Amino acid sequence: MVLQDHEFKRIRDLVYRELGIHLAEQKQALVFGRLSNLVNRRGLQSFEAYCEMVENDKTGKALSELANAISTNHTFFNREHSHFSFFENRALPEMTHRLRTGQSRDLRVWCAASSTGQEPYTLAMLMRRFFSKEITPWDAGLLATDISEKALESARLGIYDTKDVASLPEPLRKEYFKELPNQKVAVSPQLKRDVTFRRFNLINAVYPFKKPFHIVFCRNVLIYFDAPTKEKVFANMADNMVTGGYLFLGHTESMGRNNPAFEFVEPAVYRKV
Ligand SMILES: C[S@@+](CC[C@H](N)C(=O)[O-])C[C@H]1O[C@@H](n2cnc3c(N)ncnc32)[C@H](O)[C@@H]1O
Numbered sequence: 001m002v003l004q005d006h007e008f009k010r011i012r013d014l015v016y017r018e019l020g021i022h023l024a025e026q027k028q029a030l031v032f033g034r035l036s037n038l039v040n041r042r043g044l045q046s047f048e049a050y051c052e053m054v055e056n057d058k059t060g061k062a063l064s065e066l067a068n069a070i071s072t073n074h075t076f077f078n079r080e081h082s083h084f085s086f087f088e089n090r091a092l093p094e095m096t097h098r099l100r101t102g103q104s105r106d107l108r109v110w111c112a113a114s115s116t117g118q119e120p121y122t123l124a125m126l127m128r129r130f131f132s133k134e135i136t137p138w139d140a141g142l143l144a145t146d147i148s149e150k151a152l153e154s155a156r157l158g159i160y161d162t163k164d165v166a167s168l169p170e171p172l173r174k175e176y177f178k179e180l181p182n183q184k185v186a187v188s189p190q191l192k193r194d195v196t197f198r199r200f201n202l203i204n205a206v207y208p209f210k211k212p213f214h215i216v217f218c219r220n221v222l223i224y225f226d227a228p229t230k231e232k233v234f235a236n237m238a239d240n241m242v243t244g245g246y247l248f249l250g251h252t253e254s255m256g257r258n259n260p261a262f263e264f265v266e267p268a269v270y271r272k273v
Contacts, residue, residue, distance in 0.1 A: 001036060001039065001040075001045075001046065001047075002032075003028060003031065003032040003035075003036075003047050004047070004048075005028075007046065007047035007048050007051070008028045008031060008047075010047075010048065010051045011023075011031055011035070011047060011051060012027075012031075014051055014054060014055065014066075015066070015070055018054075018063055018066075018201075018203075019063070019066070019067050019070065019071075019147065019201070019203065019224075020202065020203035020224065020225045020226075020229040020233075021067075021070055021071060021224040021225065022224070022225070022226040022229075023070070031070075034069045034070060035047065035050065035066075035069055038050070038065060038066070038069055054066055060199070060201075061149060063147075063201075064147055064148050064149040064150070064199065065149075065150070067147045067148050068148040068149075068150050068151065071148075071221075071224055073115045073116055073148060073150075073151045074115075074220075075115040075116060075118050075119055075220070076118055076164065076167065077118045077121070077122055077160075077164060077165055077167050077168050078122055078167040078168055079118070079119065079219075079220075080219065080250065080251055080268075083217070083219070083248050083268070083269065084122060084123075084126060086246075086248075086266070086269055087123065087126060087215065087246075087248070088126045088129070088130060091214075091215050091246045092107075092126075092127070092130045092215075093130075094244075095107060095214040095215060095244075095245070095246075096130075096138070098244065099214075105136065105137075105138045105139050105140075106139045106140075106141075106211075107138060107139070107140040107141070107214055107215075108140075108141050108143070108211060108212070108213045108214055108215075109123060109127070109140070109141065109142045109143070109213065109214065109215045109216075109217075110142075110143045110144075110145070110209075110213045110215070110216045110217070111123060111142065111143070111144040111145070111216075111217045112145055112200075112202060112216060112217065112218040112221070112237075113145070113146055113147075113202065113218060113219065113220065113221035114144035114145060114146045114151075114152075114155060114197065115146055115148070115151045115155070116151050116154040116155050117144070117154065117155030117156075117158060117187075117195075117197070118160070118164070119144075119217060119219070120142060120144035120155070120195045120197075121155075121158070121176075121187055121191060121195065122168070123142060123217065124142055124191050124194040124195050125168070125172045125175075125176050125191065127140055127142065127194070128176075128190075128191070128194070129172070141196070142194055142195050142196065143195075143196050143198065143213075144195050144196065144197050144198075145197070145198050145199065145200035146197075146199065146200070147199065147200070147201045147202070148199075149199055152197050152198075152199060155195075155197050156192075156197050158186060158187030158191075158192055159180065159184055159185070159186050159187075160177075160184065160185055160187075161183060161184060161185075162179070162183045162184060162185050163183070164185075165177055165185055173185075175188070176188045176190075176191045202218070202221065202233055202236075203225070203229060203232070203233070206236075207236045207239065207240050209240050212240050212241050212242045212245070213240060213241050213242070213245060214241070214242055214245045214246070215245060215246045215248075216237060216240075216241060216245070216246070216247045216248065217248045218233070218237065218247065218248065218249060219248055219249055219250040219253070219268075220250035220252075220253070221250075222249060222250065222253045223250065223252060223253055230255070234255055234259055234261065234262070235261065238261035238262065238272055241272040242272065243272055243273065244271060244272060245271070245272045246265070246269060246270070246271055246272075247262060247269070247270045247271070247272065248268060248269055248270075249268045249269075249270070250268060251267060251268045253268065254267075254268065255270060260273070261273060
């Protein structure tokens with residue numbers, strides 16, 4: 001099987017339209033390498049037929065599979081650690097203080113490209129540690145979304161290599177992970193219950209959330225998007241966050257300082273104005 005120029009163009013258009021991911025001209029060989037297995041596995045004769053199948057699949061599963069092949073799910077516990085300290089020492093105290101003043105205990109946190117779960121589970125552990133000092137229970141929700149169903153399945157399973165959790169402080173490791181045979185660990189059932197995993201495409205025109213979020217982590221996914229797509233994502237984020245809420249991006253994904261909806265707080269941390 002070969003990837004003809006017109007087929008590559010069709011895949012590029014499809015990937016941009018449906019995933020917001022911009023594939024440069026020189027990515028033809030990479031696309032061939034990553035997609036030919038998928039095309040074969042589905043018993044299709046050409047990349048053209050593959051595009052048609054993805055476009056006609058209303059379940060979104062084929063699109064999720066495509067996203068998985070094109071982008072990387074690379075992530076790890078405690079990644080870009082300064083954000084987690086900021087989350088625990090500034091964002092959580094500030095947001096909960098504000099909510100308390102307004103007689104509410106409904107804190108909403110969203111991890112918007114959660115991949116295989118290491119990032120939302122890190123947030124969930126820090127939330128548990130933070131709320132353990134409270135007497136009255138909080139109704140704190142942690143939503144974790146990703147476009148890749150495969151990544152979400154692995155996140156829901158919550159099984160990791162022992163070496164993957166080595167970067168976490170020992171008390172957290174001891175409390176929230178159970179050792180399994182073969183150098184594996186399993187996330188505790190209580191921590192799993194704290195996180196709701198759902199499939200969600202960040203380039204959807206409309207974000208379907210009923211209530212706005214206080215804290216959003218959207219890290220290391222915007223690198224795949226071009227400038228207009230990023231702007232739309234920022235606008236949608238702003239529409240779905242409370243004023244004063246915190247947005248965390250990856251350290252290489254600055255939004256610049258001119259977005260009227262956000263103010264710069266510190267590298268890759270922004271505040272909805
Ligand atoms: C490199 S991982 C980042 C994971 C984590 N946020 C971190 O910083 O470690 C990027 C994730 O973005 C997801 N992704 C790519 N395009 C997406 C889209 N359009 N909507 C939602 N998630 C997307 C991928 O499936 C992948 O799991």
